[in-house]
Amino acid sequence: MSHPIIMDSLLKFFFITVILLLSAAVREIQGDAMVTGTVFCDQCKDGQRSFFDYPLDGAKVVVACGGNDGQVTMWKEETTNMMGSYAMRFNGSPDLRGCYAQVSGTNSAAGCGASAGPPKNLKLMFEIFDMAFYTVDALISQPAQPMPFCPNRTSNPTTNPIPTPTPTPNPTLPVPGPPPPTVRLPPLPPAPFLEASACPTQNWLMQEYRCYWKVVSPETKVAVAFGLIAAKSYGTDMTLQEGLLGRGDLYRTLLREGTTALLNSYNSMQFPYPTLGVIEHMNMALLGSSSQVLLTALRFKRANSGFGKVGCKFTPCN
Structure with a gap:
């Protein structure tokens, strides 16, 4: 039969060893904050995501934090990959809950960089040890004009109304003129998605x-x-x-x-x-x-x- 004092000493030694190992493991973890999100091209310029939008490659996203005096205290920029995603790492695990993300520019060849959507606040997903993970709601970038296939696409109203013909005292049969040109709208692109x-x-x-x-x-x-x-x-x-x-x-x-x-x-x-x-x-x-x-x-x-x-x-x- 084991002596109670010996068993108690062994248990204490075991728990102290476990605590020391955990402490060493925690110290090896670098305290960082990670921010992830996605940028979409708002093809219809409706200010929200729809099935016409697609992930935007090559978009520049900036994460900025402001102080109480209105001055920017922290700033970082990253470029999206081919899936429109971006990820930023901030050393030292700073508190980013008062910061925001916004599109700051796009690849000129993308054709979707005329204007950027509103900034979005960072949201804390979870924290583990000294690491924090933040997400951002989808950001958007817009082209100069909505695409032709967009629903409810407005066009410029006609500024020159058609004049009303003035009747003559001796009306005669009008001479037939050439038929008006047929206006053909471009066909909608195939959309299997x-x-x-x-x-x-x-x-x-x-x-x-x-x-x-x-x-x-x-x-x-x-x-x-x-x-x-x-x-x-x-x-x-x-x-x-x-x-x-x-x-x-x-x-x-x-x-x-x-x-x-x-x-x-x-x-x-x-x-x-x-x-x-x-x-x-x-x-x-x-x-x-x-x-x-x-x-x-x-x-x-x-x-x-x-x-x-x-x-x-x-x-x-x-």
Whole structure:
């Protein structure tokens, strides 16, 4: 039988060792603040996101913080990637809850940089140790004029009204003139993304459907598509195509169905999860328990199957 004094001493030694190890681990974590968000091109200039808008590559975003005297106390700028996403790191874990983000410029070739939307405040998602993660609601940048296919697009009213002919005392039959020119409106561009479509993983892996990879490519890194939290779980070298091949492991299953849902969200505006929703649910699952990982993976899988009501609208690429 073990002596009570010896057992008590061993337990105290164990707890002190654990506390020292945890303290050392915490000290090794660098205190940083991370800000992430997305910029969209507001093609219809309606001031909000719609299914005509798309993620804007090459947009410059500035995060600024103001002091009590109205002067800017902190300022940083970053450029969006091809998915319209940006991420900024602030050393020292400063409190950014009073700061805002705004589009400060765009790539001149994008054709969507005539004006920027309103600034948006930073929102604190969570804090862990000395690290803080902030998100920003979607920012917008606008072209000089709304696109021709936008609904409720206003045109300049006619300033010269048609004159009323003056009757003559001896009216004669008018001489027929040339017919007025026919005004033909430009046809609406094809918009397959307006149709409901949900395609399972195996369809996205087939070579004949490779043309449906539009916003991202099979070689796009998982860390780029899903952000910092996914990078910690899957590394910085794994591609989306490798993510689609995940089998067996719970977290690889989540990545497979999450990547499929991300591709479906880019392909169809009627997919149950919007693009930002896929990324948010993916990251929240990675921060949660194993049961939350499984539940999120199953929900993505059901959405990717169309809930048995919506099929995959793929046709072989030319």
